[in-house]
Amino acid sequence: MEYVTKLLMLAVIGGFIGWITNYIAIKLLFRPFKPVKLLFGYKIQGVIPARKPELAVSIGNVIEKQLLSPEEIINKLVSEKDINYLKEAIVTNVINILKDKLPGFLHGFTDRTVKKHLEDFMEKDGDRYIREMINNIVRHAAEKITISEMVTEKINALDLVTFESIVLSVVNKELKHIEYLGGVLGFIIGLIQGTVALLF
Template sequence: MPNLPHVRLRYKLLVLLPWALFLTLLVLILHDLMHIWLDVQLVSSETSSFIRIITASGLIGFLTNWIAITMLFKPSEKRPLLGQGLIPAQKTIISEKLASAIQNNLINAQLIQEYVLSSASLDHVVSKIEEQLDHLTNDPDFKEAVYTHITHGLKSYLSDTRLRDEFAERILTEMAESMPLPSVERVAFTTYLRFRRDEARSILNRTIAQLPDTLYGQRNQFDNLLENFPSLIAQNRDILKHHLGEALNSFISGIDVKSIIVKNLNSYDENRLEYLIKSSTMDQLNYIKYLGAILGVLGGLFIWNPLVATAIIGSLAAVLLLFDHILAQSK
């Protein structure tokens, strides 16, 4: 119910109407009993008949709408004679229709893509990535974890003796070939390798094996490299946005919004589904119930005297439309 004083007042007046009709009809019944048993008549038969028609018609209008709205939800379980409420009985169909309506008109993968992949949204995401990376790369614990992980990875990679021998052999060959010809250094080095190549390879092998620990010991020298990573991301923002957009597009394209909605709705039991619908529409449904009483009263007027009823209803409609127009213009 909207939290407005005039709306609350109007609603309270509508709530009182069925009770007023019921009490009036009850008084008339007591009056008729008094007339039968005690031969006492407080109002004329014509007046009594008029009031009876109005009150009975109003109550019939209210009760008709009340029963119709109640039958939407009750009985929640199928009964032998009473059957089952429309919404519980058609829960699967309603879920499908509601999901289709939401997907076609409110939200679907394409709309999500358009929103998420808009330039502003991606810029915001990239900015958040840069911000979090900046915090992360300046975190001492994270740095230590990175260096430890790299050290363990290098140790694992260089644990193969044959691989280290290949590296050592390549280094020796590159060293020899890099020395200028002719030169004393190259002659001396190649002579050394001719007689002590295995020893040189073994020395390099051990040095390569110790390389991970050596790098770990000098890990603080790499802090600037790690801390500058966010700025590298910022310099390549367009590339990051492009790849991020493609990744999000691929992910969102696989989202079946309808299936998600149907699955969630079907997971609701009858009581929860009833609560879900009532929580969003009960105010309107209550208005329908109480307006049924008003329409019933107007119908009773037609039964009593069509010409007079037409004049009264026409006048009321004109006044209502006039006030509605005045209030609308005053906003």
């Protein structure tokens, strides 16, 4: 019974050491926010606060190169429904402009003949015409939009408390699992060490 008690004590101590080690390691990802001077000129600072600018650049590059490009974002803004709306809007606006500029006696001609030709053109070539126009806009817009720079600026503008809360909102559950896993592994290692110590 005495051996079992000692073994359990060693396992519990090992579990606690494993848990507290992982707990401190996770806290050190963010804390302390600002460098703290230690003896002999050593400094300690959270890994993420110390490397926030580099992380911001890396996150921005990953988002732009692997997740979202400017072209994808802009292309998603225009659907088939939007193209049909644009075709109708072009016909309506052209007719309205002509009726505004032409004498009244030509309005009937505009409504009948010109509108019919425009509608036929849009039916036949409107999709291609509008898509070419959109592609040109996308190409020019993509040259001006740099998602990586935008993300980098946004992250760098965040204070460390807000940045920490954002990161934890995403991975807090996983970090808790790492803490508990440290406790479990420490407990198992404590059992093994205790068994070896008691046997030999």
